[in-house]
Amino acid sequence: MKRPALVVLALLALFASAAVVQAAPNCSACAKAIKGRYITSGNKAYCSQTCFVATLDECNHCGNKLKGRYITSEKKKFCSDACLESILPQCEVCEKPLMRRHTIKGHVFCDLHAESPRCTACQLPFLRGGELPDLRYVCETCNEIVIYDIEKAMKLFRLARRELYQITARKSRQVPKLKLVGRDRLNQLTNLRMDQQDGLQLNGFYHRTETTRTSRNSFGTGTTTATKVEKTIYMLYALSPDTFLTTGVHEFTHDMIAEFFPHLDDLPLWAAEGICQYVAVILCRKRDFAEQLESIQTSPDTIYGDGYRYFEKKLGPNNWSGLLQWMKRTDPKKLPAAAPR
Ligand SMILES: [Zn+2]
Ligand SMILES: [Zn+2]
Ligand SMILES: [Zn+2]
Ligand SMILES: [Zn+2]
Ligand SMILES: [Zn+2]
Known part of the structure; x- marks a missing residue:
């Protein structure tokens, strides 16, 4: 909150009583030699009221001379409250002029x-x-623009998948299912795997289950195993299209890690989320999503924020090939439990 300095001053020594001095000075305004009665203010002398008033400051809004009490705000001077309020910023909701904002x-x-x-x-x-x-x-x-509708969501979902492919040249064959959910359901899902962090609001969640079934074949001569993979991306409804796309790319990156880098299965959370945020930021830069970009970069969260910043610092911006090398080389067991700062 910004509180503008507000000082109400009264001009002192205004129209000081006339004084007679031996050696008549020159008028501080018109420079003529002063004869007879004159006005002093501070240690200056003026030949007439007109000359004195001419030296006064003007109201920053209406231009009137500041003869009596006046108001200063942020180094500007105003003759009245009305003039001050006319230049104050207004609340964007109720349009009230703001002294404190x-x-x-x-x-x-x-x-x-x-x-x-x-x-x-x-x-x-x-x-x-x-x-x-x-x-x-x-x-x-x-x-008017947020996503409630599953068809609009599907369009952006497919677009997110294509965007991930353009950035990483990877897309899994089995496309995850999309579910639009509310904050309540999303919190239930995400709290299963992480501590609730104050203020952290997730917009999506990637969920993957693998079930392996072993069965004897019909001749009783051996066994067959079948692995069934189920993948769902949960997205919060009422996201703006830009946030939906950014979140979509983040969640598809989880899917890509699971499919193409199985050795990274037990990455610490900060590293998994950091990778996904790093890829999402590549999208934000490409599409000029300034707000989404800033919110990822400045997140105070120790998993999402610190995780992202670890990769940004290590790899610089837009460095997918650097990230790819890191992912290929990294042994998750050798990573620290918390993101290095
Ligand atoms: Zn004068
Ligand atoms: Zn004024
Ligand atoms: Zn207001
Ligand atoms: Zn809004
Ligand atoms: Zn994530």
């Missing part, structure tokens, strides 16, 4: 609206919006 993602809000519910997609407070069944909120603007 909260900045959220580059937008300014009043105390009340900074504390009010935020849209799940743009993460900003809103004037008009609604509540979703899983108790998230969505603003009217985002509501």
Whole structure:
């Protein structure tokens, strides 16, 4: 929150009583020699009220001379509250002029609206919006574009798979199933495998099960084994298309690791999530997803944030071939349990 310095000052020594001095000075404004009564302010003298007023500062908004009390805010001076408020930023929800303001993602809000519910997609407070069944909120603007519909979701899901293929030249033959779920269900799924971290909100989850069945063949002469793999990508509904695509690429990267790098099966969480975030960031850069990019890069989370930053530091940006080499060479057992900082 930013609190502009607000100082109310009164000009002192304004229209100081006339004084007579022996050696008449020159007027500080017009430079003429002063005769008779004159005005002093500070240690300057003026021949007339007009000359004195000419030296006064002007209101930053209306241009009137600041003759009496005035207000300063952020080094600018104003004659009145009305003039000050006319230049103050306004809350983007209620349009109230803001003496104290909260900045959220580059937008300014009043105390009340900074504390009010935020849209799940743009993460900003809103004037008009609604509540979703899983108790998230969505603003009217985002509501037009977020993904509720399984067909729209499938299009982006396939696109995410193609994007992963373009980045890594790998795609598994068996495409995972897609399920759109609410925050409640997604939290249930993800809490199964990780501690709840404060403030961390996941947008997707990759789930894979492998069942191996051994059966005697019909002649009783041997056994056959069949492995059945089931893969599901759960995606949170009401994501913006850009976030859906970014999350989709992240989840498909989990699938790629499982299919093509089975020796990485027991990677520590930070490394698995770090790889997926690193690949997702390649997509964000390619598609100019500035918000998604920033949120991955600046995540304070010790698994997602530190995991990503480990690879970014080690490999530099957009270095899929470097990551590929790392994945081929790495023995998960030799990795530390927590991401090195
Ligand atoms: Zn003068
Ligand atoms: Zn003014
Ligand atoms: Zn407001
Ligand atoms: Zn929104
Ligand atoms: Zn993940």
